[in-house]
Amino acid sequence: MSSFPLPQLTRASAPLTREVLAVNEFGEATTVSIPAERALTVYVDKRELVTLMTLGANPELLVLGFLRNQRLVRSVQEIESITVDWEVGAAAVKTHEGITNVEERTAKCVVTTGCGQGSVFGDLMDEVDSIVLPEATLTQAQLYGVVNAIRLQESTYKSAGSVHGCALFRGEDMLLFVEDVGRHNAIDTIAGWMWLQDPDSMSGADKVFYTTGRLTSEMVIKSAQMGVPIVVSRSGITQMGHAVAERVGLCTIGRATNKHFLCYTGAERLQLQPELAGTRPRVLA
Incomplete structure (x- = not known):
């Protein structure tokens, strides 16, 4: 270096x-x-x-x-x-x-x-095949902790709306929360912050990236470039985002609100604990 x-x-x-x-x-x-x-x-x-x-x-x-x-x-x-x-x-x-x-x-x-x-x-696909993501897992309990931390976070969105938020977690502990007019700006800000930290403590191996926006190819590629192997969103995923995530082995979790979520790719990184999800809603005949 x-x-x-x-x-x-x-x-x-x-x-x-x-x-x-x-x-x-x-x-x-x-x-x-x-x-x-x-x-x-x-x-x-x-x-x-x-x-x-x-x-x-x-x-x-x-x-x-x-x-x-x-x-x-x-x-x-x-x-x-x-x-x-x-x-x-x-x-x-x-x-x-x-x-x-x-x-x-x-x-x-x-x-x-x-x-x-x-x-x-x-x-967009330059260098994607050269990315090797670290081994990492997230428990369902930690996922619920991430979602709850975002719910409790004071934000510009709560007072003014019209912005996206992104956050970096170690397990369920929030390290940084950023809001901007676009989610791409918010993830770039987190990438810049990570670069200024001690590289030994700021590898992506034990990190989770959260975004309020949908998981597009851009968001998936940027997360992978940052070495963060698990991404959570309260929104969904696009077809190209899904394809890229599968290609690099990224765990993508969307529709994450309260205790509901969908793991689209990399399910082997998510340690499921179905008993924490509560009872299924009754379906009326």
Whole structure:
């Protein structure tokens, strides 16, 4: 690994909500909170790369994780600094030695199904076959713990709606919770945070990734790239997300609310405890 130190990051978090007037079903004017979506244009070594739409809670981590999940940088130590300035809506990334063939590697852009319109540079399936996920399991009791922790989590969604949340767990213990206008932004922010931690304590082997959004190919690939072998969603899974998850051996669990869930792929990683699910609902003839 390079001997460069970890990057220098600003801490340019922005207000997550703003208040506006709305009219309710009784014709009454009421003040409500809405998410404060804003544009952040990313420049790498003074070259404009992409504009991300974000809440702006952790913009430096978002940019770092974006570069990681786009496979534009291989190590966090390639980055010298990330400077975010909300007055101009820009994030300036400075690398130590530049990004090799950056024009060629960013020439093809795939627009994904991510809320807020996500995008992935290059072929979605590049390097998927080289991913080897660690051995890991999750018990049904731990899964219920994850779902309950999300239920109890204070969030922008509860006060303002219109955002997605993602979280990283060790077993059923929440390590980080992130919200943004798109789930792809939230997972990128988690990827950036993981990169800044001690690599010995932040491998994906004992981690579970949770998202409120559906499990698309983009979310599955990013989870696998982060080395996290188990993904949980309160939504479902797409056909391509399912195919990729099977290909890399990822455990995908969807429709996870209360004690209900569906394990779509990688069921061998889930240690079932059916007795915890309670009684089946009676079906009337």
